Amino acid sequence: MRPTILVTGSSGQLGFELLRALAPLGKVHAPVRAEFDLARPERMQAWLDRVRPDIIVNAAAYTAVDQAESKQALAFALNAAAPELMARWAGAHGALMVQYSTDYVFDGSKSGRYVETDVPGTRMIYGASKLAGEQAVLAHAPRSLVLRVGWLFSAFGNNFLHTILRLALERTSLSIVADQIGTPTSTQLVADVTAHMLSASLSGKLSEPWGIYHVSASGEASWHEYARHIVHELTLDGVKLACAEADVLAIGSSDWPTPASRPANSRLDCSKLAQNFDLNLPHWHEGVSYALAQLLRSGALRNTRWTQGARRKL
Ligand SMILES: NC(=O)C1=CN([C@@H]2O[C@H](COP(=O)(O)OP(=O)(O)OC[C@H]3O[C@@H](n4cnc5c(N)ncnc54)[C@H](OP(=O)(O)O)[C@@H]3O)[C@@H](O)[C@H]2O)C=CC1
Ligand SMILES: Cc1cn([C@H]2C[C@H](O)[C@@H](COP(=O)(O)OP(=O)(O)O[C@H]3O[C@@H](C)C(=O)[C@@H](O)[C@H]3O)O2)c(=O)[nH]c1=O
Ligand SMILES: [Mg+2]
Numbered sequence: 001m002r003p004t005i006l007v008t009g010s011s012g013q014l015g016f017e018l019l020r021a022l023a024p025l026g027k028v029h030a031p032v033r034a035e036f037d038l039a040r041p042e043r044m045q046a047w048l049d050r051v052r053p054d055i056i057v058n059a060a061a062y063t064a065v066d067q068a069e070s071k072q073a074l075a076f077a078l079n080a081a082a083p084e085l086m087a088r089w090a091g092a093h094g095a096l097m098v099q100y101s102t103d104y105v106f107d108g109s110k111s112g113r114y115v116e117t118d119v120p121g122t123r124m125i126y127g128a129s130k131l132a133g134e135q136a137v138l139a140h141a142p143r144s145l146v147l148r149v150g151w152l153f154s155a156f157g158n159n160f161l162h163t164i165l166r167l168a169l170e171r172t173s174l175s176i177v178a179d180q181i182g183t184p185t186s187t188q189l190v191a192d193v194t195a196h197m198l199s200a201s202l203s204g205k206l207s208e209p210w211g212i213y214h215v216s217a218s219g220e221a222s223w224h225e226y227a228r229h230i231v232h233e234l235t236l237d238g239v240k241l242a243c244a245e246a247d248v249l250a251i252g253s254s255d256w257p258t259p260a261s262r263p264a265n266s267r268l269d270c271s272k273l274a275q276n277f278d279l280n281l282p283h284w285h286e287g288v289s290y291a292l293a294q295l296l297r298s299g300a301l302r303n304t305r306w307t308q309g310a311r312r313k314l
Contacts, residue, residue: 002026003202006053008036008086009060013157014100014149017191018059025199029053033060038082039074048089055198056086057098061130065104068126069259079129084136087144096201097141098194101134102127103150103182103216108263115269116148116212124260134212145197146212147190150266151226153287154187155294160223164230165295168243174231178224178250182266183216186287190215197277209276214268217284224250229285233292 003026009015010030022028029051036047038060048056062068062078083099090097104127105120120131134146153161161184167174193215201209221229228248234241253262274280 003054004029004051005055005057006031006048006051007057007059008038009058012059012063013152013154013159014187014190015059016156017154017187018057018194021188021191021195022057022198025195025202026055038078041081041085044082044085045089048086052093053095055096055098056090057194058083058086059100061100062126065124065126065262066259068129069124072125072129075125075129076132079126080132080136083133084140087137087139087141090141090144094143095141096198097137097144098198099134099137099144099146100190101146101148102130103148103266103268104263105131105134105148106263106266108180108265110265113267113269114214116214116272124262126260138211143210145201145210147194147215148212148268149185149190149215150268151182151184152187152190153184153291155291155298157187160184160226161230161288161291164227165234168231168234168241170242172242173247173249174227174243175249175251175255176224176227177253177256178222179252180262180264180266181220181222183218183220183268184226184284184288185215185217186284186291188290189217189281189287193273193279193281196279200277206276213273214270215273215281216268216270217281217287218270219283219285220267221284222250224248229288230292233288237292237296239296
């Protein structure tokens with residue numbers, strides 16, 4: 001029998017890709033927020049009891065990093081209490097669960113890449129709420145995968161790539177922090193890796209696949225290098241930007257004060273993923289190229305002033 005799969009957050013950038021990537025694995029249910037609201041436990045419980053999914057893939061979350069600082073209760077309700085409820089249900093009914101967490105569970109003080117056994121320590125509410133969520137899932141759903149990802153982007157949705165595209169069209173220079181490093185990772189890649197991990201786990205060939213995994217593209221960048229790369233690629237594509245690559249300026253975090261204190265280093269080591277699942281992930285440049293190609297080819301942008309004549313070859 002094909003498993004029944006619940007995907008939450010399907011209107012978000014990762015959930016959207018999961019709809020595509022998980023379709024070959026089973027019957028995907030993607031309730032909208034009104035049907036499955038993370039802030040309404042009784043609704044979630046009723047939905048789970050009615051549909052009885054075999055696999056829960058939770059891509060819904062409170063993701064507004066700075067706003068979370070003043071919305072602590074909401075961030076914890078969505079990022080910790082709601083995954084706990086799903087995990088308890090999964091544990092009680094023998095379901096599998098996939099929970100997404102973040103590189104922001106770390107404080108950034110390590111000089112190298114973070115491994116799964118490094119002790120998290122975060123200085124922000126979003127990170128603390130996601131950490132509580134991953135701990136609750138691991139505690140209550142014995143068959144769960146907690147995938148820590150970071151710096152997600154896609155051709156669709158809210159993310160840094162879109163912010164830079166918009167700003168570079170409007171402004172003649174950009175000031176971007178250069179002292180926070182991580183790895184931009186496409187939601188397509190994370191969705192495809194999720195599908196691979198789930199099908200390998202379901203095959204029964206892996207003795208103990210469950211637990212925390214770091215999942216990121218290879219390579220690394222500061223936000224400044226990432227922004228420059230986006231502007232460079234768009235310029236090569238013939239997009240008429242107001243901002244030239246040389247005018248993407250490096251600044252320090254202290255020059256860009258934000259409510260949440262972001263880690264200086266949130267690079268993730270993915271050796272455990274490579275070892276247990278035989279996956280070696282591509283460089284983040286490849287994901288950016290693909291997302292820009294999708295953007296430039298999308299009908300929604302075809303008639304805008306700045307894409308006229310712009311073209312991308314992969
Ligand atoms: N974005 C990033 O860079 C990173 C994200 N992650 C994690 O990856 C996962 C996916 O993130 P991403 O796709 O970027 O997130 P998005 O912000 O793009 O999407 C969030 C999703 O959660 C849904 N949601 C929000 N509140 C509720 C609620 N009360 N009830 C039901 N659904 C709700 C949203 O629905 P609606 O459309 O109704 O608002 C939307 O579908 C999250 O767990 C996030 O913490 C980890 C590291 C990096
Ligand atoms: C727009 C802008 C941002 N910045 C800085 C602020 C910040 O340090 C950095 C990135 O800002 P953003 O708000 O786009 O990204 P941010 O919200 O920090 O992204 C995070 O989202 C959550 C959900 C995660 O889990 C993380 O992995 C990470 O992807 O860029 C500038 O320096 N100049 C600018 O013009
Ligand atoms: Mg943000």
